[in-house]
Every structure is written in structure tokens, then in C-alpha cells.
Amino acid sequence: MGTQELIPARGARARWQADLALAGIALIWGATFVVVKQALADVSTLVFLALRFSLATLALGVAFRPLPSKFTGGRTLLRGGILAGLCLTAGYVFQTVGLRYTTPSKSAFITGLSIVLVPVLGGGWYRRWPAREEAAGILMATAGMGLMSLNPDTLRIERGDWLTLACAVGFAAHILVVGRYARLVSFQALALVQVATAAAVALAACWWLEAPMIRWSWALAAALVVTGLLATALAFSVQVWAQQHTTATHTALILALEPVFAWLTSFVVAGEFLSRRATLGAALILAGILLVELKPFSARNVPDSNADKM
Numbered sequence: 001m002g003t004q005e006l007i008p009a010r011g012a013r014a015r016w017q018a019d020l021a022l023a024g025i026a027l028i029w030g031a032t033f034v035v036v037k038q039a040l041a042d043v044s045t046l047v048f049l050a051l052r053f054s055l056a057t058l059a060l061g062v063a064f065r066p067l068p069s070k071f072t073g074g075r076t077l078l079r080g081g082i083l084a085g086l087c088l089t090a091g092y093v094f095q096t097v098g099l100r101y102t103t104p105s106k107s108a109f110i111t112g113l114s115i116v117l118v119p120v121l122g123g124g125w126y127r128r129w130p131a132r133e134e135a136a137g138i139l140m141a142t143a144g145m146g147l148m149s150l151n152p153d154t155l156r157i158e159r160g161d162w163l164t165l166a167c168a169v170g171f172a173a174h175i176l177v178v179g180r181y182a183r184l185v186s187f188q189a190l191a192l193v194q195v196a197t198a199a200a201v202a203l204a205a206c207w208w209l210e211a212p213m214i215r216w217s218w219a220l221a222a223a224l225v226v227t228g229l230l231a232t233a234l235a236f237s238v239q240v241w242a243q244q245h246t247t248a249t250h251t252a253l254i255l256a257l258e259p260v261f262a263w264l265t266s267f268v269v270a271g272e273f274l275s276r277r278a279t280l281g282a283a284l285i286l287a288g289i290l291l292v293e294l295k296p297f298s299a300r301n302v303p304d305s306n307a308d309k310m
Contacts, residue, residue, distance in 0.1 A: 014245045015245055015246055017245070018241075018242035018243070018244075018245035018246045019242075019246065019250070019254055021238045021239075021241065021242045022238075022239065022242050022246075022251055022254040022255060023254055023257055024238065025235045025238055025239055025242075025255065026254065026255050026256075026257035026258040026260075026261055027257070027261045028230050028231050028234070028235050029231055029235065029255075029258050029261075030257070030258045030259065030260070030261030030262035030263075030264070030265060031261060031262070031265040032223075032226055032227055032230070032231045033262050033265070034265065035219075035222065035223045035226055035227065036048075036223055036227060038219050038223065039219055039220045039222075039223030039224070041219075042214070042215040042216070042217045042219065042220040043213060043214045043215065043220055044206070044210050044211065044212055044213040044214070045093075045096045045097070045210060046093070046202050046205055046206035046209060046210050046212075047206050047210075047212050047213065047214050048223075048224075049089075049092055049093070049096075049198075049202040049206075050199060050202035050203040050206050051224055051228070052224060052227045052228045052232055053195055053196075053198040053199035053202055053228075053232060054199045054203065054228075055224060055225075055228030055229065055232075055233075056195045056199070056228045056229065056232035056233035056236075057192065057195050057196045057199045059228065059229055059233040060188075060191060060192045060195060060233050060237065061192065063233070064188045064189075064192055076181070076184050076185055077181075077185045077189050077190065077193060078193065079181075080177065080178075080180070080181025080184065080185060080190055080193075080194075081181075081189070081190050081192070081193025081194045081196075081197060082193065082194075082197050083177050083181075084174055084177045084178050084181065084190065084193075084194035084197070085193065085194040085195065085196070085197025085198045085200075085201070086197060086198075086201065087170050087171070087173040087174035087177055088170070088171075088174050088194060088195075088197075088198045088236075089170075089197070089198045089201045089202060090166070090167070090170035090173075091167050091168075091170030091171040091174060092167075092170075092198075093167075093205075094163050094164065094166040094167035094170060095107065095111055095164060095167035097160075097163055098110075098160040098161070098162075098163030098164035098166075098167060099160065099164075100160065101159045101160025101161075101163065102159075102160030102161050102163075102164060107160070107164050108145070108259055108262075109145050109146055110161055110164040110165055110167075110168055111164060111167055111168050111171065112142070112145040112168070112256060112258075112259065113142065113165070113168045114168040114169075114171040114172040114175070114252055114255075115138055115141055115142060115145075115252040115253055115255070115256045116138055116142055117168055117169060117172035118172045118175050118176060118248050118249050118251070118252035119134065119135070119138060119248075119249045119252075121169075121172055121173065121176055122176055122179075122248050122249060125176060130249050133291055133292050134249050134250070134253070134292050136288070136291055137253055137288035137289060137291040137292035138249070138252075138253060138288065139288070140284045140285070140287055140288030140291065141253060141256040141284065141285045141288035141289065143281070143284050144256075144280075144281040144282060144283070144284030144285035144286075144287075144288065145256060145259060145281065145285060146281065147277050147278060147280055147281030147284065172252065175243075175248045175251050175252055175255075176248045178190070178194075178239060178240055178243050178248075179243045179247065179248035179251065182240050182241075182243040182244045183244055187237065187240040187241040187244060188237070190240050191233075191236050191237040191240045194236065194240075195232060195233065195236060239251070250292065253288065253289055253292055254289060256285055256288070256289070257285065257286075257289065259282075259285070260282050260285055260286070263278070263282065
């Protein structure tokens with residue numbers, strides 16, 4: 001049995017399309033960071049998540065309503081969708097609560113450790129480990145995220161850091177669950193059930209885990225539309241579709257582009273420039289992804305010395 005996670009043999013074209021789709025998700029998530037940060041001044045955390053996921057559930061219900069034949073799978077669909085939704089909710093809750101006790105830069109880096117946790121958890125789950133290019137790409141991307149996000153003067157492990165590490169575990173588990181069930185049921189059905197589960201959990205929890213607060217403003221309304229429709233309904237549907245064509249490890253690595261796109265957004269909107277260290281970090285993330293994409297040291301890229309003798 002091979003060392004990599006098994007994926008359907010759908011061809012290189014489908015794999016590249018999936019990778020481009022995942023890069024688009026990273027772009028959306030990176031670009032919405034500022035929007036969410038501003039919105040949280042007018043709403044408590046779980047109320048915001050409840051509204052965000054509820055809007056996404058409504059949008060997906062309308063979008064997929066003409067596709068009743070896709071909603072099959074019975075217990076498999078419910079098991080996969082609910083499990084993915086619970087992992088998703090855990091990731092967002094731990095991340096948001098952790099931000100109260102740690103810096104945004106440390107939170108960004110620790111959350112990004114999900115790209116390391118995916119192959120580690122996946123290795124234990126599937127008994128298959130990343131190929132050498134994937135392992136090298138993961139290490140390069142992790143180092144790059146550290147250079148982009150961490151302040152060397154504030155590397156102490158705080159309470160919020162442990163909470164954020166739990167968030168990274170939640171997001172890594174979500175990628176693995178989606179990777180498993182995306183090949184067993186339709187992506188439309190799985191996307192809807194997981195988002196609906198996240199909405200239900202957030203709605204149930206916001207009344208007793210926090211003091212609910214909401215103050216309607218244009219900034220909050222815009223944030224809900226952008227995050228509910230683009231960063232949730234569209235993004236998670238595309239992720240489920242893409243993971244039919246690629247591995248969970250590959251998915252996590254492509255999503256490591258999120259902090260790069262977050263900086264690009266800040267540069268365009270606010271004129272923020274990267275330091276030399278952060279620029280090196282962004283280059284390492286891109287290099288790690290290219291290493292996995294191109295596999296320059298893979299045996300299949302080495303010309304067969306006997307090929308011209310056949």
C-alpha cells in the first residue's frame with residue numbers, strides 16, 4: 001500500500017482545477033479578515049457565527065433545492081455532515097475565544113499549524129504518511145507562516161495559545177472528515193448538512209456560553225453578507241467539491257495561502273508593506289506549495305533511461 005492518501009484517479013486536470021478552487025477559498029478567507037474584525041465591535045462572537053452560518057444554510061438550501069437527487073446517502077450523509085459541522089464549529093469557537101488571550105499574529109500562525117496536523121492525524125487515521133515532497137512542502141510552509149506571523153519577542157505560550165491550538169486541531173479534523181465523506185456522498189448535500197449543523201450548534205450555544213449582544217450597523221450587515229454567502233456557503237461548498245479530487249494533506253497545504261492573501265488585501269486596502277522577514281515567509285509558503293505541485297524530485301519526473309530503447 002502506498003504512502004499517500006488515496007484519491008480517485010480523475011486525472012491531472014481535475015487535480016489542478018481543485019487546487020485552483022482551494023486557492024480561491026484561501027483568497028476569500030484571507031480577504032475577509034478585516035471585515036470580520038470590524039463587525040465584532042457590534043456583535044458577540046457566537047451570535048455572529050450563528051447569523052453567519054444560518055444565512056449560509058438558507059443560501060445553500062435555496063441554491064440546491066432543484067437538486068433533490070443529490071440528497072442521498074442516508075446515515076452516511078448525516079454522519080459525515082454532522083461530524084464535519086461539529087469540527088467546523090469547534091474550530092471557529094476555539095479560534096475566536098483564543099483571540100481574547102493571545103495576539104492576532106500568534107493566533108494566525110497557530111491556526112495555520114493545521115497544515116501540519118492534517119498529515120499527522122491523517123497518518124494515524126489512514127495509516128498512510130505524506131510523500132517526501134509533501135513533507136518538505138509542509139515544513140517550508142509552516143516555517144513561512146511563522147516568519148509572517150510570529151513576533152520573536154512574544155513567543156511565550158499563553159492560555160490563548162492552547163485554545164488556538166485546539167482550534168487548529170478542529171480545522172485539521174474538519175479537512176480530514178470532508179476528505180473522507182466527499183467521495184461517498186454528493187458535495188452539495190455534504191456542504192449543506194455541515195453548515196446547517198454549525199448554525200444549529202452556534203444558535204444553541206450563544207444563549208449560555210456568552211452574553212448575547214448585537215447592534216445592527218452597515219458594517220455588521222456587510223460582514224454577514226460577505227462571510228455568510230462567500231466565505232461560508234460558497235467556500236465550504238467549493239472545498240467539499242475540491243476534496244473529491246485531491247488529498248486532505250494537499251488541501252491543507254493550499255489553504256496555507258490564506259495569510260499571504262490576507263497581506264495582499266491589507267496592501268491593496270491600507271497600503272501595508274511586508275517586512276523582509278515576512279516577505280521571506282510568504283516566499284517559503286509559495287515555494288512549499290510549488291514543491292508539492294511540481295514534485296521536481298519525484299521518480300515519475302525523472303526520464304526513463306530505457307524509454308528510447310523500447
